[in-house]
Amino acid sequence: MRSVPARAVEEKVRDLCIDINYHMPRDMLQAFERARETEVSPPGREVLTQLLANARTAASEGLPYCQDTGTAVVYIRQGEEVRVEGRLEEAVHRGVSAGTREGFLRGSIVRDPLRRQNTGDNTPPVLHVEREPGDKFHIAVMAKGSGAENMSQLRMLTPADGPDGIRRFVLQVVREAGPNACPPVTIGLGIGSTFDTVAWLAKKALFRPLGRRNPDPYYADLEVALLRDINRLGIGPMGFGGKNTALDLRIETAPCHIAALPVAVNLECHAHRVREAEL
Ligand code: SF4
Incomplete structure (x- = not known):
């Protein structure tokens, strides 16, 4: 022991x-840079430029x-x-x-x-x-941060709602959040378990590194499809329009009751600050 x-x-x-x-994590800085290269909205691009400058200033000046x-x-x-x-x-x-x-x-x-x-x-x-x-x-x-946390939602869907119901719910949450979640967002999606635990599944998904897909190919494909659909909403960086509303979407699942389909959407803002260490 x-x-x-x-x-x-x-x-x-x-x-x-x-x-x-x-220190904004390296994977987030790289995601900002990729988003800036692909962003079609000039104000959206400017936001991404400012986020990168802000991250550099915070690191060099020792500021949050x-x-x-x-x-x-x-x-x-x-x-x-x-x-x-x-x-x-x-x-x-x-x-x-x-x-x-x-x-x-x-x-x-x-x-x-x-x-x-x-x-x-x-x-x-x-x-x-x-x-x-x-x-x-x-x-x-x-x-x-609480701006994005406040825009997160949980819903008890029915098994008949299936993947289409989950898609409708996720898009509704991101649309309702708009600029209030400080996009580009990262989305933790919890599916399954019970009312109390599905929210933790969504949060746990945010602890996974950016771009690391669910090991189950079925859910990995769903992550990619939902991310694509979210980025077609046109909300863009800080709500200024564009194609970079979300940088990533990650799903965590757990077994659930035959009559239930709990779903939780935990939104995370552009200040996605997470780091892991080993003792
Ligand atoms: S960027 Fe995130 S942490 Fe900062 S105000 Fe917005 S929601 Fe809060």
Whole structure:
């Protein structure tokens, strides 16, 4: 059994919180560049140029890419042959707090959803832990901006709705979101499981690297087809028109009840900040 000290988890979470807010991931920068090359709308192209310049400035000046430094969503995959010395949840909490303070990130979390008192250090984070075979310990941190999160939707479709119903729902969500989701968006699509878990499937899809297709060819084809249809909506970068409304769409699925077809669409803005490390 391999041991990972809670202190190492805390430090890694802190570093990742700062890093993702200052440094836009390389795959996103490449996607912006590809989009700029193909964009037909002049204002849309200009937006992409500004996003690239913004990312460069953030990295060189040590500033957050966006003022909304997001909800910290931490996704840990812990091998069954690894144990954490100390309390995992507290370590993640302390890591987010330290990253927010030391990185001068905005505290964006309120303690109570109606009484709205800011916790000041972006805690508590949202934590997901999954066990897997082996002795690896992966930590991924996402800074999830709320503009796109607010435009996300979940619907309990029926099995008879099938792929056509999913397509109609996804296009409706992206159309309704328009510029409010800060496009070009990335879309996490969860299909299956239950009402409570399908939203996590959608979020989990956003943790996959950009362009990494679902390993099942049926769903990989559906990802490509939905992405093509979304980019025909004409919303474009920041809603200024054009053919780059979405940079990617990724699907995660799970078994579900014979009478159900839960579907969740988790929208992610152009500030798609996620990074993974191994301890
Ligand atoms: S939705 Fe994304 S790009 Fe828009 S303000 Fe929030 S973090 Fe920034």
